[in-house]
Structures are given as structure tokens and as C-alpha cells.
Amino acid sequence: MDFRSNLNKVLSEGKFAVTAEIGPPKGSDANVIIKKAENLIGCADAFNITDNQTAVVRLSSLSGCSILLKMNLEPIMQISCRDRNRIALQSDVLGASAIGVRNILFITGDHQLFGNHPDAKGVYDLDSIQLIQIVKNMRDEGIFQSGDRIISGNPEIYIGGVANPFADPFNYRVDRLEKKIDAGSDFIQTQSVFNLDKFNIWMDEVRSRGLDTKVHILAGITPLKSIKMTERMKFNVPGVDIPDHIYDKMKKAEDPKKEGYNIAYDLICEVKKIKGVHGIHITALFWEEIISKLVKETGLYPRPI
Amino acid sequence: MIITRQKNFEDILCSVEKGPVFLIGCSECATLCHTGGEEEVLAIKKKFEKKNIKVTGWVILDPACHFLNDKRLLKSHINEINLAEKILVLACGNGIQTVSEIFDKSDIISGTDTLFLGEIKRLTDFQRRCSLCGDCLLDLFGGLCPISRCPKEMLNGPCGGSIKGKCEINTDLECIWDIIYSHLREKGQLNKLKAIQKPKDWSKSIEMGRIL
Numbered sequence: 001m002d003f004r005s006n007l008n009k010v011l012s013e014g015k016f017a018v019t020a021e022i023g024p025p026k027g028s029d030a031n032v033i034i035k036k037a038e039n040l041i042g043c044a045d046a047f048n049i050t051d052n053q054t055a056v057v058r059l060s061s062l063s064g065c066s067i068l069l070k071m072n073l074e075p076i077m078q079i080s081c082r083d084r085n086r087i088a089l090q091s092d093v094l095g096a097s098a099i100g101v102r103n104i105l106f107i108t109g110d111h112q113l114f115g116n117h118p119d120a121k122g123v124y125d126l127d128s129i130q131l132i133q134i135v136k137n138m139r140d141e142g143i144f145q146s147g148d149r150i151i152s153g154n155p156e157i158y159i160g161g162v163a164n165p166f167a168d169p170f171n172y173r174v175d176r177l178e179k180k181i182d183a184g185s186d187f188i189q190t191q192s193v194f195n196l197d198k199f200n201i202w203m204d205e206v207r208s209r210g211l212d213t214k215v216h217i218l219a220g221i222t223p224l225k226s227i228k229m230t231e232r233m234k235f236n237v238p239g240v241d242i243p244d245h246i247y248d249k250m251k252k253a254e255d256p257k258k259e260g261y262n263i264a265y266d267l268i269c270e271v272k273k274i275k276g277v278h279g280i281h282i283t284a285l286f287w288e289e290i291i292s293k294l295v296k297e298t299g300l301y302p303r304p305i
Numbered sequence: 306m307i308i309t310r311q312k313n314f315e316d317i318l319c320s321v322e323k324g325p326v327f328l329i330g331c332s333e334c335a336t337l338c339h340t341g342g343e344e345e346v347l348a349i350k351k352k353f354e355k356k357n358i359k360v361t362g363w364v365i366l367d368p369a370c371h372f373l374n375d376k377r378l379l380k381s382h383i384n385e386i387n388l389a390e391k392i393l394v395l396a397c398g399n400g401i402q403t404v405s406e407i408f409d410k411s412d413i414i415s416g417t418d419t420l421f422l423g424e425i426k427r428l429t430d431f432q433r434r435c436s437l438c439g440d441c442l443l444d445l446f447g448g449l450c451p452i453s454r455c456p457k458e459m460l461n462g463p464c465g466g467s468i469k470g471k472c473e474i475n476t477d478l479e480c481i482w483d484i485i486y487s488h489l490r491e492k493g494q495l496n497k498l499k500a501i502q503k504p505k506d507w508s509k510s511i512e513m514g515r516i517l
Contacts, residue, residue: 081457108464109457111473122456122457124459125505127459129462130460145504167465167468168468169482169483175499176461176462176463178499179461239464239465239466239468239473
């Protein structure tokens with residue numbers, strides 16, 4: 001790779017990275033993204049722009065990235081396999097690289113049944129591992145999935161993937177991470193960590209296979225804003241593991257917002273200590289304004305540190 | 306087997322309008338699915354007659370997807386069919402189209418929704434098993450198909466929504482990747498899951514005909 005994204009620089013210099021998520025609006029108003037981003041300037045090394053997350057139609061991730069680039073902020077574009085086939089996916093990777101996007105996170109995507117268009121036909125022409133391998137080949141070898149050659153400019157993309165250390169079958173989870181690394185992932189953002197014990201078991205296996213030296217793992221952090229959100233995540237969001245002790249804490253809390261903040265604060269302090277964790281990825285759903293406080297008080301400010 | 310579901314009678318009524326109607330069932334899949342066997346054809350005949358819609362006759366094709374058999378069997382019903390404004394077919398999408406080919410001037414009404422290629426688990430329990438993709442990969446996954454049985458058609462392992470053996474989209478649905486994993490673990494063949502499965506060749510799924 002001749003290029004270096006800021007995230008790539010931070011991670012390869014061995015610094016503890018911070019990324020944060022910005023969810024685009026259900027509408028075409030760019031100011032929503034601009035406002036969210038303004039509150040986060042200086043708090044993270046790069047910002048994820050989600051791709052119609054939970055299968056709800058929102059402003060496109062490519063446009064969201066373009067808005068951030070105009071603000072001189074570094075985006076991590078998210079691309080899901082749910083809505084596009086290999087032709088459109090490769091085309092979007094070229095287009096993203098052309099406008100200056102240097103990080104893309106590839107995911108298979110939440111099933112369309114969960115979103116606001118459950119009647120839609122899901123595409124799933126590729127899965128995330130296949131897409132990661134295709135983009136690595138586009139970048140490093142200059143070839144498309146079909147074997148056809150790229151004529152004018154390989155995409156310059158720092159390749160990201162996701163991992164869920166909490167889903168089943170649990171014993172297969174590190175195998176799947178290894179496949180994502182073999183496919184070409186440079187960095188990994190994990191599902192939000194609440195169950196530290198399970199995360200540690202997963203990380204033990206990651207280290208014992210030496211995978212932490214092959215990929216940069218960023219642990220997911222989600223501050224819980226309310227008891228309603230906690231319950232929604234615990235009972236309704238597939239793949240999220242909120243242990244009972246955290247649920248109880250939130251239930252008993254007089255000020256759930258404060259409790260949720262404290263839990264997130266403690267989790268960050270804990271994951272920082274885990275060998276092989278090279279950063280955090282903060283997803284503060286509808287609570288982006290808390291990110292700056294969280295980053296500052298956990299000693300991760302100013303960026304990078 | 307091709308699994309079908311009978312449409313709501315109200316919807317069928319809308320399509321049949323005032324009739325008169327000729328009824329066609331199928332001796333194979335639709336009979337086993339209880340959507341278009343003799344029993345179901347006679348039941349729907351009764352319902353039409355209750356609504357004062359004339360049924361000119363009925364036949365069970367053997368099976369409906371067999372073009373030459375259909376022509377032979379339908380010949381003996383030609384007078385009843387000529388009296389009908391509509392022909393209601395209780396068979397799979399294939400069977401219905403075979404009938405359409407024979408009676409290209411009549412209004413053919415589909416009385417079923419064709420769901421999938423599946424197996425009969427129990428008398429009334431049918432499960433999807435094959436997507437007819439034209440490029441069988443079953444030997445890679447211990448004889449279990451993630452294309453037809455995973456809602457995301459994932460070829461490289463389960464998504465992050467697999468919880469306690471169940472699929473994220475429906476807790477009644479088993480996660481096929483959970484089954485593939487435990488199946489191969491028992492056989493000592495987990496190494497099969499380490500290789501990255503390349504993108505599928507979907508060009509093989511658009512074969513439109515085959516001549517022996």
C-alpha cells in the first residue's frame with residue numbers, strides 16, 4: 001500500500017485508536033451529519049458512516065463520507081452486501097476511492113426483515129469475507145472479481161471487517177475472524193462489548209493464534225442511554241450480549257444516563273488493558289454528544305495518543 | 306418436492322369472478338402438500354357451489370407438470386372445459402404453466418403460491434432444502450446447504466446473529482451454520498470450513514432449458 005489513511009497511520013504507529021460512528025439521517029439534510037460531526041471533531045481518528053444500518057433507508061454512506069471529507073474529517077465508509085451485487089459493490093469501492101475515501105468497512109448486513117422495507121428482496125450475492133478478498137485483490141493485484149484487469153487506478157482502501165465475539169457457534173468465532181484476516185482485513189471492529197468475560201475468552205484465543213499481530217482489533221463500545229435502549233439491545237438486537245449484571249445496574253439506576261456512561265467508561269478502561277486490543281470503536285446510538293466526554297475522561301484525548 | 310400453499314379462498318374468488326370454472330389438481334406434490342389433491346379440489350368445488358358459482362368439471366392431472374400426460378387426460382374433459390370461463394389450477398407454478406401452454410386462450414387462475422423445493426418433515430411440516438442454483442456445493446458443507454437454508458446465503462460461516470442454534474430472523478428457524486458446524490465437528494472435518502469459499506457462480510442458475 002502506497003497510501004496511508006489516518007487510521008492506518010495511528011494503528012501502525014502502535015497508538016490506541018478511536019473510531020466513532022455517525023448514523024446518516026432518514027432524509028437528505030446534510031446538516032444532520034455536519035452537526036453530528038462538528039461535535040466529534042478531534043475525538044476520533046476516523047468516523048464510520050453506516051450503510052442503511054438495521055435495513056432502514058437513510059442517506060447513503062458514500063454521500064455521508066463525501067460530506068465528512070469536505071469537513072476535512074476522515075471517514076470509514078461502511079458497505080453492506082445486503083443491497084448490492086458484485087457489480088455495484090466493486091463500482092462503489094472505485095467511486096469511494098476516487099473521492100478520497102481511504103477506509104471501508106465491509107459487512108454482510110442486517111437482514112432486510114428488520115428494517116423499514118421488510119418486503120424488499122435481499123441481494124447477498126457476496127458475503128463480507130468474499131467482498132473483503134475481492135477488494136484486496138482490486139487494491140493489491142489490480143483485478144476485479146471476474147479476473148478482468150483494472151485499467152486506471154487501483155482503489156486505495158484500508159480494509160475493515162467486523163467480528164462478533166458473542167454470537168454462536170462460539171467456538172467457530174475465532175476461525176471466522178481468521179478467515180476475515182486471510183481474506184485481507186487490515187482492521188476489525190467488534191460488536192459492542194458488554195460481556196467482558198466472553199470477550200476475554202475470545203481475545204485469549206485470538207492471541208494464542210497470533211492473530212492480534214496480523215490485524216488491528218478495535219473493541220466496540222456502546223454507552224447505554226436508557227433502560228428502554230438496554231432492553232431493546234438485550235432482547236431484540238440479534239448478536240448483542242448484555243449480561244444480567246449490567247442490565248440490573250441499569251434497571252436500578254436512579255439516573256440511567258449517568259449509569260450508562262459509567263458502564264461505558266469502565267468498559268473502555270478494561271478493554272484498554274487487554275493485550276491485542278488496538279483501539280475502540282464507539283457507537284453511541286442517538287447519543288453522539290456523549291462521545292467527546294467519554295474520550296476525554298478515559299484519557300484518550302487529544303487524538304491520537 | 307415442490308411445496309405450495311393454497312391461496313385464500315377470497316382471493317381465488319376475486320380471480321374466478323362469476324365463473325363458470327373448471328378445476329384442475331395434481332396427483333403429486335400438490336396432493337402431498339394438501340393444496341391440490343382430489344380432496345382439496347372437491348372441497349373447493351363445494352365452496353364455489355355454495356357461492357352459486359358453476360363448476361363445469363374437474364380433473365387431477367398425473368402429474369400436472371407432464372405436458373403429454375396433461376394433453377391426453379384433458380382431452381376427455383374438453384366439453385366441460387369449453388363451458389368454463391376460467392380454469393383454476395391447484396398445482397405448483399410449473400404445473401399451472403403446463404396447463405397454460407395447452408389452453409393458451411383460456412383464463413388460467415393460479416390457486417396456489419409456490420414456496421420452495423423442500424422435504425416433508427411430518428404430515429404438515431415442510432422445510433426448504435434446495436434453491437435450484439445449478440451448481441451444487443453440498444459436499445463442501447457436510448451435505449447441508451447454506452444457500453437454500455441461510456437467509457443471507459452465506460458461504461463462509463454464520464453471521465453475527467446466530468444465537469443458541471437459532472436464526473436471527475426467526476427463532477423457529479434453525480441456524481443452518483450452527484448445524485453445519487456441529488455436524489462437521491462430529492465428523493472431525495472442521496478443516497473444511499477453513500478455506501475461503503469463492504463467490505458463487507450464479508450464471509449456472511439461469512439455465513432455461515435442457516435437452517437430453
